[in-house]
Amino acid sequence: xxxxxxxxxxxxxxxxxxxxxxxxxxxxxxxxxxxxxxxxxxxxxxxxxxxxxxxxxxxxxxxxxxxxxxxxxxxxxxxxxxxxxxxxxxxxxxxxxxxxxxxxxxxxxxxx
Amino acid sequence: xxxxxxxxxxxxxxxxxxxxxxxxxxxxxxxxxxxxxxxxxxxxxxxxxxxxxxxxxxxxxxxxxxxxxxxxxxxxxxxxxxxxxxxxxxxxxxxxxxxxxxxxxxxxxxxxxx
Numbered sequence: 001x002x003x004x005x006x007x008x009x010x011x012x013x014x015x016x017x018x019x020x021x022x023x024x025x026x027x028x029x030x031x032x033x034x035x036x037x038x039x040x041x042x043x044x045x046x047x048x049x050x051x052x053x054x055x056x057x058x059x060x061x062x063x064x065x066x067x068x069x070x071x072x073x074x075x076x077x078x079x080x081x082x083x084x085x086x087x088x089x090x091x092x093x094x095x096x097x098x099x100x101x102x103x104x105x106x107x108x109x110x111x112x
Numbered sequence: 113x114x115x116x117x118x119x120x121x122x123x124x125x126x127x128x129x130x131x132x133x134x135x136x137x138x139x140x141x142x143x144x145x146x147x148x149x150x151x152x153x154x155x156x157x158x159x160x161x162x163x164x165x166x167x168x169x170x171x172x173x174x175x176x177x178x179x180x181x182x183x184x185x186x187x188x189x190x191x192x193x194x195x196x197x198x199x200x201x202x203x204x205x206x207x208x209x210x211x212x213x214x215x216x217x218x219x220x221x222x223x224x225x226x
Contacts, residue, residue, distance in 0.1 A: 004155075033213070042218040043199075058213070090155050098144050098203050101214060103155035 002027050004104035006091050012110045019078040021107050023091030031094045032074035033101065034058075034066065036087040043090070049074055081111045114139040114204050118217035125224050128189045133198055133220045136182040141205030145183050146214065147176050148199040156199055190224045197221045 007022035025032065033048045035058075045058030047066040055066050063085060067075045074093075078085055088108050092101040119134045137145070144163050148156035160169040162178040169176045173194065175186040185198055201214040 040218075043216045045213055048213060092155075100146055100158045100161055101156075101201075102158060103148075105155045106153070108153070 002102040004091055004093055004102050006104040006107050008107050010108050013081050014112055015082060017081045019081050021076040021089055023074045023104055024072050025093040029093035029095050033092040034076045035090045037090055038087050083111050086111045114215050116200060116202050116215050116217040118200050118220050122221045125190055127191055127224055127226050130188045133185040135200030135217055137202045139202050139204040143203040143205050145178055146201045147185055150197045150199055192224045192226050195222055195224045
């Protein structure tokens with residue numbers, strides 16, 4: 001069975017802190033994604049990676065960066081957390097283009 | 113501009129009352145349409161993929177269909193445990209860069225009362 005694991009379900013951080021969100025998939029998938037989900041705005045793509053060491057900006061990359069040093073792991077970094085980054089963060093992976101995305105259970109981040 | 117619209121935004125049903133959710137899309141060449149279920153506080157769970165008009169997929173009380181302009185998720189005799197938000201997403205034919213990624217609708221929140 002497909003499994004995408006996000007390291008934390010809930011996080012509370014202070015404004016200005018550097019925040020790391022970790023995601024691991026065990027399916028040998030090529031592509032990995034980070035989304036944020038907010039009420040009324042739906043899912044918005046932050047960054048994605050089609051292969052190891054590759055990364056591309058999604059629709060809302062400002063204030064975020066990513067790292068993919070190994071195929072199974074994709075990290076989202078908030079360089080200096082701000083209150084408007086309070087959100088549900090979802091990691092996903094897929095085998096190849098046009099195959100289904102498989103999501104982790106999300107990290108609810110609160111920045112105070 | 114590629115777009116996905118889901119309707120209604122919210123739907124309340126009595127247990128056993130069948131209905132349909134709609135996902136209409138305008139994309140430059142559909143490569144695939146995906147349905148997901150999302151429970152509160154959890155990530156979306158993959159349900160179905162449809163690749164061409166006329167295709168249908170079924171799973172328990174759910175049946176997904178696809179035309180050239182829209183997809184329907186039919187729910188037959190729903191139960192309270194079917195309560196969730198249902199998301200639709202499309203893959204357009206453009207690929208490369210962010211255009212290779214899914215376009216999500218905002219979802220339909222389904223509530224089934226006993």
